[in-house]
Amino acid sequence: MQLGHKSIAVLVIALAGAIAGAYTMGRKANPDGPVQLPPTVAAGEQMPAGATTAAPGNVQAPAGHPPVVDGGAPPTEGKVQVDPTARFVHFRVGSRNVKDILAEGDVVWVGTSGGVIRYNTRTDEYKLFDTRAGLLSNGVFHVSRLDGKLAVGTYGGGLSLLDEKTGSWESYNIPDGLGDAFVYDVLKTKAGDVWIATWSGVNRIRGGKLADRSSWELHTVESTKGGLPNDWVYGLAEGKDGTVWLATEGGLARWVGGKWDNWNHAKGQGAPYELVKDDLTFKNDPSKVSTHHARQKQEMGLQGIDTAYNPNYIVSIVADPDGTVWIGTWGGGLAHFDGKQFRNYTTKDGLPGNHVFMLHRSRNGDMWVGTNAGLARRQGDKFVEKLTTNEGLFSNTVFSMDTGADGSLWVGSFGGVTHLARR
Numbered sequence: 001m002q003l004g005h006k007s008i009a010v011l012v013i014a015l016a017g018a019i020a021g022a023y024t025m026g027r028k029a030n031p032d033g034p035v036q037l038p039p040t041v042a043a044g045e046q047m048p049a050g051a052t053t054a055a056p057g058n059v060q061a062p063a064g065h066p067p068v069v070d071g072g073a074p075p076t077e078g079k080v081q082v083d084p085t086a087r088f089v090h091f092r093v094g095s096r097n098v099k100d101i102l103a104e105g106d107v108v109w110v111g112t113s114g115g116v117i118r119y120n121t122r123t124d125e126y127k128l129f130d131t132r133a134g135l136l137s138n139g140v141f142h143v144s145r146l147d148g149k150l151a152v153g154t155y156g157g158g159l160s161l162l163d164e165k166t167g168s169w170e171s172y173n174i175p176d177g178l179g180d181a182f183v184y185d186v187l188k189t190k191a192g193d194v195w196i197a198t199w200s201g202v203n204r205i206r207g208g209k210l211a212d213r214s215s216w217e218l219h220t221v222e223s224t225k226g227g228l229p230n231d232w233v234y235g236l237a238e239g240k241d242g243t244v245w246l247a248t249e250g251g252l253a254r255w256v257g258g259k260w261d262n263w264n265h266a267k268g269q270g271a272p273y274e275l276v277k278d279d280l281t282f283k284n285d286p287s288k289v290s291t292h293h294a295r296q297k298q299e300m301g302l303q304g305i306d307t308a309y310n311p312n313y314i315v316s317i318v319a320d321p322d323g324t325v326w327i328g329t330w331g332g333g334l335a336h337f338d339g340k341q342f343r344n345y346t347t348k349d350g351l352p353g354n355h356v357f358m359l360h361r362s363r364n365g366d367m368w369v370g371t372n373a374g375l376a377r378r379q380g381d382k383f384v385e386k387l388t389t390n391e392g393l394f395s396n397t398v399f400s401m402d403t404g405a406d407g408s409l410w411v412g413s414f415g416g417v418t419h420l421a422r423r
Contacts (some may be wrong), residue, residue, distance in 0.1 A: 077127040088392035091417040098412030100143040103402040108410055109150065110417055111140035116152055134169035135160055141184050146194070147208065153183030159196060177216030179203050187236040187244070195244060197233035202246060227260025228253050237319035245325045247314035252327055252337065268342035270311020270332025276354045279347045280307050280331055281373060308355065318359040318367065326367065328356025334369055350383035352376050362403040370398030375411060394418045
């Protein structure tokens with residue numbers, strides 16, 4: 001695919017300009033009035049509508065946890081105008097992170113730090129679901145389909161399931177057996193079990209019987225006697241023969257038939273600091289603002305490093321049918337594990353950036369890698385295509401992605417979503 005940002009028509013839309021808030025990293029960025037979106041636009045763009053500042057939220061994150069953004073802003077639904085001939089379209093969501101995207105036929109669900117948006121690509125109508133619609137928290141980290149219902153993992157509001165036929169929400173939180181109110185991922189295995197990744201361990205609900213409290217299990221570092229290397233479980237993937245892979249802040253874990261084992265940087269996960277230190281353009285060191293990350297850094301022997309590098313911290317994960325698994329690390333690049341050893345890929349191998357926030361297998365089998373410096377498509381043993389803002393991305397920092405039925409790409413970043421046509 002050839003894209004040229006100077007020659008291609010661009011359409012910028014305030015999809016849920018309705019939810020554009022003024023919160024960045026948990027602090028109010030513009031307390032005096034509405035959010036001001038960029039006043040200038042490129043040729044061919046349409047100026048998005050202004051947005052109202054969101055009300056402060058009341059959800060408190062655990063100590064050391066990334067700040068929570070809560071609160072919605074009207075209106076909750078509307079319609080946008082899209083040029084069907086444009087090769088790429090930008091949908092602005094204001095000062096919000098787009099942490100997950102789910103494309104289902106004509107509908108695209110966009111999970112943001114200000115609620116989840118349902119966008120109909122056929123009618124161009126959108127609707128925002130936030131605390132006013134039944135969610136317990138507006139911070140959305142995960143969106144998927146679970147037994148016909150929309151599953152939404154939130155910051156501080158647990159797991160919520162939307163029955164679209166009735167418009168009702170069903171929520172599961174700590175009193176129901178959930179390990180923590182902060183939910184990062186949800187997985188239903190072929191065997192029917194449901195796994196939920198949280199800030200305080202991972203839940204396994206045997207047979208997927210969410211309504212049966214006796215079916216809920218909680219696995220932590222303590223309960224697994226170190227089999228789970230860290231209680232912050234960030235991602236889940238089902239591999240070959242029912243294997244469940246878990247991405248944690250302390251390394252990679254594997255569950256097979258009730259048995260646990262794990263790997264970390266000391267066992268080969270993630271590229272060494274000396275190899276990547278000159279290419280770490282993403283410099284913010286979490287340990288400087290978080291006691292949790294400072295403690296983690298000391299425990300992992302990284303206290304001498306003052307930049308954004310922790311190869312033990314897995315931010316994204318994809319399991320392949322051949323039994324291998326791919327993981328994205330915080331500064332240590334992309335790692336491929338075959339069950340015995342790791343092969344690490346960095347910018348020196350063609351990766352756009354060494355912070356890998358997103359991994360996605362498209363319907364045709366291609367693997368897309370979202371980094372701090374753009375998006376790359378991996379085919380065979382090479383990164384054969386790279387996309388940045390020059391090729392139409394809203395931002396070079398890519399947090400989420402899904403592939404449409406037509407092969408088009410929906411890519412989420414801070415502040416917006418890019419829809420890229422594949423022709």
